[in-house]
Amino acid sequence: MTAAELIAFAAFEGGVYAQAFPAFGVERRGAPVQAFVRFSDEKIRLRSQIYEPDYIIVQDPTLIGDVDVFMGMKEGGIAIVNTEKPDFDSRVPEGARVYTIDATTIALEELGVPITNTTLMGAFAAATGEIKLEPLEHALRSRFSGSMADKNVKAAGRAYNQIGGAV
């Protein structure tokens, strides 16, 4: 949920309407969870969950296989997958693009903890172009303070540059 909230916040900072919400259910660390984000130039009134996403971020690669994480993905959609194995068994629908990034390692190196929200946010920004680096950094500095802000900005920046090189 934190990643969804931060992405939506950064998009909002970039000048569009945004909405972020979790798939309400078991909210305990480690349980599979989903969260949703919408962006729009107009006020967002729709409240349903998202069934046909333009973009998908997979934070935990161990879910692939157990859950059809790419269900409903549109042609031309973009998936960002946190994995150390770029040749993973993706089962990505045809016509969708996949970017892989080892966000866990980046997070461990930059933050000291395997929390990948901000790293994947950087990857998302680069892969989709939906958020620019400046509002992204602003969102992170609003959410975190002091050295934690610097570390998260650096982690996001590393992912941004890595994916940016691949786009």
Place this chain on the structure above:
Amino acid sequence: MLEFMEGSHAVAEIVKRCRPQVIAAYPITPQTHIVEDLAQMVANCEIDAEYITVESEFSALSACLGASAAGSRVYSATTSQGLALMFEVCFNAAGMRQPIVMTIANRSLGAPLSIWNDQQDSISLRDSGWLQFYAEDNQEAADLHMIAYKVCEDHDVLLPAFVCFDGFILTHTYEPVTLPTQEEVDAYLPAFTPYQRLDAANPLSLGMYATPEYYMEFRYEVDRAMERAKQAFIKAGREFGEQFGRDYSALVEGYRLEDADTALVAMGSICGTAKDAIDEMREHGRKVGLLKIRTYRPFPAQEIANALKGVSTVAVLDKNISLGNGGAVGIEVKSALYGSGAAVYDYIIALGGRDVRKKDIAAVVDLAEKGKGDMFYGLRTEVL
């Protein structure tokens, strides 16, 4: 200025600016964030309020009732089983005419246990004498708290109010909202002037014993106050519009109803999804509109009849069920439209957090136009 925040946080921020003097609440998801935020604000001396931690919802509302009777502006929040536990105190608060404002983060009631959204909790307190306002989005949820205090504390009303917003669907959603500053809220909402209050120097009793010679007159007075609350709401909503540019003067609000043959009727966040669905149906030449009910109590029967003049088919979306007789809103809309000639159908929908999509709204419209209704929508018959 638009700010991006969680619905619960927006409500906590606006409640803070309404300057409650006593807050008592028992945390229960999904309203937990609201009272957690307020507890922190009190601890940080951001509000000059007494925060009473209690052992149950019954005690939470009892503490609010006592504090209100002593002349304080008070606040609480609850949901679901928590509201059910307040049942007795709710009737007392209304009967004693205490202008308590309480947020309801709408949620289903057990059994079976469900933490998810519908509107069964507040609807089940329909007859308690509390005003009930329903918000479509987090902006409206925040704004309605200011209006609620103004309406409740109006000496022509003096009744408590629920400000209802859908649990999780709104409480846990981050979206842009505009929050008025403290100065702006102060300009809109003056300090609470109690009509009467407990005072050792001038003793008075509240909630007295009423024999058969008096009881009905007390109930009549509460009912009259409910009726006067309509005008008080319209006035408070208009003043809000004049000051903040968001007009809440209507008890019901139409969307693309002007030339509609079929009208949906709904309350709360489902109205947003319905509006998007209506736009799509309109693109296909379907003459569909929506009537949003903002004040469920007092029930705006006349306003509903006026707004739906000329509509031939009405589909009411009920996120609740009065078991044994269909949806509570549907029953009352049918009564309001009695003799109008419109065919009114009721649909029990989205109980216990079942997601509602645009295509579901369109499917309900299809059913209504085919004359099929007064039913549960979207039942999974394979598990029955």
